[in-house]
Amino acid sequence: MTDAPAIRHGGCLCGAVRYEADWPPEALVLCHCTHCQKQAGSALSVVAALRRDALRIHGTLKTYEDRGTSGQPVWRKFCPECGSPVVTDTPAVEAQGMIFLKAGTLDETADLAPTLHYWTQSAQGWFPFDGQIACQKTQ
Template structure:
């Protein structure tokens, strides 16, 4: 099975084969700022299972782990499509919203719950 994630304008795409190794909902403040929402949701795939096509720009930030995280976004529309958590170099994280697929697997975990907005339901 292959799924295609893309930016809003379609110029940056990530084709992911197989099922994600993990889907995680993150309430951290960095994800809130990155998404403009109250949380971010990432699907983690093995690096070998992701093919990226199209132009991208990279923004690198320091993660809480002490390792950098490289975020790749479309230089035309600005949508972040995927990122590389350097703490786990064998993985690529892809924004679940970039798949625009309501049938995508649900998160199996939620992290940084201490930053969850009180009106956002807890993941069960």
């Protein structure tokens, strides 16, 4: 027996894009940056950092080239049919052999256990921080 990772499945709202991800990820964080809020239409993004070979995508994502605070490109990839954001990538993340999955698109999310809040300086005021998860004002 090998201790192969569990595989999680997920996809966009309409199902045109599906993926498998080896689980658990290297990290699972919550991003309250204004760009994640805009793209998700929500308070935050749930972001899983995965090794690139741990994420296998079926279907075609469209890329919106955003800019991070560092001025570097941020490739926000989404389903062109239904608009669900699925992947975020940057040159630095790519160089590390990693990729960011929008973990809110997993089929099963009930047991997700994020360990860090990023960009809490732009968090929506109503968000009920519980003090249990570490916070960083920026990234």
